[in-house]
Amino acid sequence: MDYKKELKNFFGENCLLDESMGSHTTYRTGGPAEAYVYPSSPEEWSFVLKLSETYHIPLHIIGFGSNVLVGSKGLQGIVCSTKRMATISRDGEHIKAQAGAALDKVCEVACRAGLAGMEKLSGIPGSVGGAVYMNAGAFGQETFDTLEYFDVIDRQGRPATLLKEDLKYTYRHVEDIENYIVLSASFKLTPADFPQLMETRNSILHKRIEKQPLDYPSAGSVFKRPANDYASRLIDDTGLRGLSVGGAKVSEKHAGFIINFNHATPEDIRELMRQVRQKVKEKHGVELELEQILWGQFE
């Protein structure tokens, strides 16, 4: 039987076929995924992993799609969304969240409980799973600062609990994490003054509105911060603010962002990334490294 039929029979309304990835990524553009499913229970994960193994079907895991760009020719295989796994619970100074919970919601829960360590991550528009995968961070705080452990399954469906100290992680990178599907993460925070935490959180949310082009689709900073500098400073200094390809443009508000300002194709965005890298290299000799992740086939 066709694997898509098997998926549809099993997942019912939680399986979408030939689904545009523009609807599931914050760039709001992208080709179709062959199948897009929402597993949540162990049985559902086990089914989809087994199917992928049996038929050799590629598998992608997606949180909120706020760090990926999918080519317009689309994605082969199955995309698994964690959106149906979104519970958050607190036990004293520990907060445990499922992979599909919003990172910002976890930050809010922590601040409201008078717990410090995640307040500066406020406003990052990703899921907990995506934040662990990328070691997302902002304003000098990183996901791994307070992460204690996380529960995973590997691609064969074997469960494990990984402790922070078992992993090698650096700025926006966690070694070998692509072998795992993050199911939940547990954070250990530190008691602190509630009004002060809320003030920090609100001021960071305000700074994001003030400094970032949030009125347009984007996936945040395109490039990682190079050593001792900022990608946005280098891009700005190269005179690239406002540079555009098709419907994609280097934001005039924040040169580190590429925005989809007018029905950009994924290829417009990718070409603009290429031009920015090339021009910054020519002017400053710095090779900008992509923070965003490209999936699927481009024209």
Ligand SMILES: Cc1cc2nc3c(=O)[nH]c(=O)nc-3n(C[C@H](O)[C@H](O)[C@H](O)COP(=O)(O)OP(=O)(O)OC[C@H]3O[C@@H](n4cnc5c(N)ncnc54)[C@H](O)[C@@H]3O)c2cc1C
């Ligand atoms: C306006 C804006 C501002 C942003 N600001 C910041 C910022 O300040 N700091 C920052 O670090 N990032 C920022 N980002 C980028 C992005 O929000 C983060 O990288 C976030 O952590 C990505 O989470 P996600 O759920 O959207 O991941 P996705 O984009 O869905 O996926 C990203 C990667 O994580 C993997 N992944 C996702 N979930 C899982 C899982 N459960 N198990 C295994 N792998 C998984 C995916 O396979 C993919 O490889 C910003 C983005 C936008 C649009």
